Amino acid sequence: MNPAHQPLPRPATVSARIAPAAGLDVLSRHEVARLRDASSGGLHQLLRRCALAVLTQGHVSDDPRTVVELFADFEINVLQQDRGIRLELINAPANAFVDGKIIRGINELLFAVVRDIVFVATQLEAGSFDLDDSSGITHAVFDILRNARVLRANVDPNLVVCWGGHSISRDEYEYTKQVGYQLGLRGHDICTGCGPGAMKGPMKGATIAHAKQRRRANRYIGITEPGIIAAESPNPIVNNLVIMPDIEKRLEAFVRTAHAIIVFPGGVGTAEEILYMLGILLHPDNADIPFPLIFTGPRASAAYFEQIDRFLRLALGDDVAQRYQIIIDDPTLVARHVGKGIERVRHHRLDNKDAFFFNWALHIDEVFQRPFRPTHDAMAGLNLHRDQPRHLFAADLRRAFSGIVAGNVKLEGMRAIEQHGPFPIRGDGEVMQALDALLASFVGQQRMKLPGGTAYVPCYRVLVD
Numbered sequence: 001m002n003p004a005h006q007p008l009p010r011p012a013t014v015s016a017r018i019a020p021a022a023g024l025d026v027l028s029r030h031e032v033a034r035l036r037d038a039s040s041g042g043l044h045q046l047l048r049r050c051a052l053a054v055l056t057q058g059h060v061s062d063d064p065r066t067v068v069e070l071f072a073d074f075e076i077n078v079l080q081q082d083r084g085i086r087l088e089l090i091n092a093p094a095n096a097f098v099d100g101k102i103i104r105g106i107n108e109l110l111f112a113v114v115r116d117i118v119f120v121a122t123q124l125e126a127g128s129f130d131l132d133d134s135s136g137i138t139h140a141v142f143d144i145l146r147n148a149r150v151l152r153a154n155v156d157p158n159l160v161v162c163w164g165g166h167s168i169s170r171d172e173y174e175y176t177k178q179v180g181y182q183l184g185l186r187g188h189d190i191c192t193g194c195g196p197g198a199m200k201g202p203m204k205g206a207t208i209a210h211a212k213q214r215r216r217a218n219r220y221i222g223i224t225e226p227g228i229i230a231a232e233s234p235n236p237i238v239n240n241l242v243i244m245p246d247i248e249k250r251l252e253a254f255v256r257t258a259h260a261i262i263v264f265p266g267g268v269g270t271a272e273e274i275l276y277m278l279g280i281l282l283h284p285d286n287a288d289i290p291f292p293l294i295f296t297g298p299r300a301s302a303a304y305f306e307q308i309d310r311f312l313r314l315a316l317g318d319d320v321a322q323r324y325q326i327i328i329d330d331p332t333l334v335a336r337h338v339g340k341g342i343e344r345v346r347h348h349r350l351d352n353k354d355a356f357f358f359n360w361a362l363h364i365d366e367v368f369q370r371p372f373r374p375t376h377d378a379m380a381g382l383n384l385h386r387d388q389p390r391h392l393f394a395a396d397l398r399r400a401f402s403g404i405v406a407g408n409v410k411l412e413g414m415r416a417i418e419q420h421g422p423f424p425i426r427g428d429g430e431v432m433q434a435l436d437a438l439l440a441s442f443v444g445q446q447r448m449k450l451p452g453g454t455a456y457v458p459c460y461r462v463l464v465d
Contacts, residue, residue: 011070011071011093011094011095012093012094012095013071013073013074013091013092013093013094014089014091014092014093014094014096014097014100015088015089015090015091015092016088016089016092016097016100016102017079017086017087017088017089018086018087018089018102018107018110019086020085020107020108020111021104021107021108021111027078027080027085027114027118029080031118031121031122032078032079032080032085034118034121035047035078035114035117035118043117043121046117046226047076047078047113047114047117048074048075048076049068049226049229049230050113050117050226050229050243051076051087051089051110051113052067052068052071052074052093052230053067053229053230053233053234054106054109054110054113054233054234054241055074055089055092055093055096055106055110056070056071056093056095056096056233057095057096057106057233057234057235057236067230067233068230071091071092071093073090073091074089074090074091074092074093075088075089075090075091076088076089076090076092077090078114085114087110087111087114089102105236105238105239108239108241109234109238109241112148112240112241112242112243113241113243115147115148116144116147116148116242116243116244117243119144119147120144120245123140123143128143129143133366134364134365134366134369137249137252137366137369138252138256138360138364138369140249141244141249141252141253141256142256142358144242144244144245144249144253145242145253145256145257145358148240148241148242149240150221150240150242150257151257151357151358152357153355153356153357155356155357156346156356157259157342157345157346157349157356158187158188158189158259158342159188159189159190159191159219159221159257159258159259160183160188160189160190160191160202160258160259160260160261160262160338160342161191161192161254161255161257161258161260161261161262162176162179162180162190162191162192162198162199162202162261162262162263162264163192163193163198163254163261163262163263163264163266163270163273163274164176164197164198164199164263164264164265164266164270165197165198165264165265165266165267165269165270165447166195166196166197166198166199166231166232166266167197167266167267167446167447167448168197168198168264168265168266168447169300171298171300172198172264172265172297172298172300172301173197173198173200173201174201174298175201175264175296175297175298175301175329175331176197176198176200176201176202176205176264177201177202177204177205178205178331179201179202179205179262179264179296179331179334179335180201180202180203180204180205180206180209181205181206181208181209181331182205182209182331182332182334182335183202183205183206183209183335183338184205184206184207184208184209184210184213184215184218185209185212185213185335186335186338186339187213187215188206188335188338188339188342189206189218189219189220189221190202190203190206190219190220190221191219191220191221191222191223191254191257191258192221192222192223193222193223193224193228193232193250193269194221194222194223194224194232194234194235194238194241195222195224195231195232195233195234195235196232196233196235197266198264198265198266198270199222199232199235200235200237201264202262202264203220203235203237203238204237206218206220207220207237218239219239219240220237220238220239220240221238221239221240221241221242221257222234222235222238222240222241222242223242223244223250223253223254224241224242224243224244224250225243225244225245225246225247225249225250226243226245227246227247227406227410227411227412228247228405228409228410229243230411231409231410232409246371247371247372247402248368248369248370248371248372249369251273251276251368252364252368252369254273255276255277255280255359255362255364256358256359256360256362257357257358257359258359259292259342259345259346259356260291260292260293260294260338260341260342260345261277261291261292261293261294262294262295262296262334262338263293263294263295263296263324264296264297265297265301265304265305265447266447267442267447267448268401268404268405268408268439268442268447268448269401269405271308271401271438272398272401272402272405274295274308274312275394275395275397275398275401276368276394276398277291277293278293278312278316278320278323278324278394279365279368279390279391279392279394279395279397279398280362280363280364280365280368280391281293281323282316282320282323282390282391282394283363283365283391285363286362286363289348289361289362290341290344290345290348291323291341291345291362292337292338292340292341292342292344292345293323293324293325294324294325294326294327294334294337294338294341295308295309295324295325295326295327296326296327296328296330296331296334297328297329298328298329299328299329301328302328302329304441304445305326305328307437307438307441308438309321309326310434311434311435311438314430314431314434315386315393315394315397315431315434316390316393316394317390320390325337349361365391365392365395367392367395368395368398372399372402372403374399374402374403374406374407374413374416374423375416376416376420376423376424378399378403379399379400379403379423379424379425379460380423380424380426382396382399382400382425382426382427383396383427384396384397384400384425384426384427384428384431384432385427385428385465386428386431400425400435403423403425403460404423404439404459404460407422407423407459407460408448408459413459414459417459422458422459422460422461423459423460423461424460424461424463425460425461425462425463426462426463426464426465427464427465428465429464429465432462432463432464432465433464435462436462439458439460439462443456443458
């Protein structure tokens with residue numbers, strides 16, 4: 001229930017049958033049956049949850065249960081017809097329709113949901129994905145992205161992944177738009193986690209720049225996963241949505257497709273992404289691979305990045321800072337550095353005969369690829385000590401932040417916290433003290449919950465060995 005335990009006002013709904021606005025691969029009767037059958041691997045409930053997230057674009061909440069409560073009687077059915085599939089929507093949010101017709105962009109994203117759920121389930125059932133080793137996991141990520149038509153051959157590197165929080169200040173949001181604008185003027189496409197805040201701003205800025213440059217076929221890619229899509233519904237600018245099976249494959253998809261990454265202010269999810277990226281770059285096999293990584297925000301966010309920088313240096317060593325740049329309050333400089341970095345990436349890929357559209361050469365250790373299920377035992381068992389290779393320490397630090405994200409916004413994690421209390425996070429004394437201070441600063445800056453919401457109750461306890 002919602003915090004006040006009061007029934008939420010009933011929103012307007014619409015029931016309709018819709019056909020795809022863009023191309024969708026033909027589905028077999030077996031695939032349609034699996035999507036309709038709630039007992040068959042849970043696909044129907046997964047489809048319902050992801051579809052509702054797409055249909056409620058613009059609804060902002062850190063609690064995914066809010067949308068479920070608002071539209072408890074929503075239903076979706078996949079219908080097989082001679083002319084192709086149709087989606088039957090029952091009691092769908094009315095704001096997804098205009099004069100009785102579904103908004104085209106929402107239509108496209110809805111069928112992208114169907115596409116990804118069917119493809120992943122079919123490939124798993126057929127044994128096409130070999131998820132027992134690192135190479136097999138990478139090929140699974142590649143296959144999902146290729147099926148979603150994200151990978152484009154014969155296109156020069158130009159894809160910039162932007163990470164950052166959905167709970168950011170207005171100044172920080174406006175800054176992300178300015179950076180996106182400068183990137184768009186220079187012909188860069190944008191990829192984000194597809195939600196609001198720092199995931200929307202760069203796309204919004206880039207749309208204006210792309211229009212000014214009369215640039216066609218622009219890509220605004222949103223990569224998400226089922227556990228988080230309800231809390232971060234796709235923003236309206238996303239024109240290519242991909243739903244990866246889990247957070248680890250989502251992160252690998254970002255890194256394999258990116259030609260540069262920009263990190264804006266955020267919270268624990270952003271810290272997780274930073275540690276994932278740095279953990280990969282710190283592996284000895286990746287020492288000579290160029291990968292532009294820039295942290296940036298407005299002047300008011302300088303202290304935020306100072307805290308992040310101090311924590312990273314303490315945990316991973318001072319030389320970790322050689323793998324990223326911090327640029328404060330200068331969108332033009334950010335875009336210029338991205339351009340120069342991407343040019344280095346281009347030359348490196350040419351010299352090593354690596355693809356522009358997928359970074360095969362980057363070594364990603366299996367420890368970064370295995371799905372982490374944040375239970376209380378799993379969180380307590382993390383090795384958060386510095387007496388190990390740095391990339392492995394970064395991997396477990398990443399998992400700690402991933403667990404906090406789950407406790408904050410993912411249904412499974414929230415239920416675990418409600419049943420058993422906060423997750424324990426235990427490790428090296430100096431690092432744990434710094435971690436506790438960093439998390440406290442996120443809470444104080446309202447980066448855990450949206451401003452105006454209920455007071456944040458930590459889903460974690462930081463303990464010192």
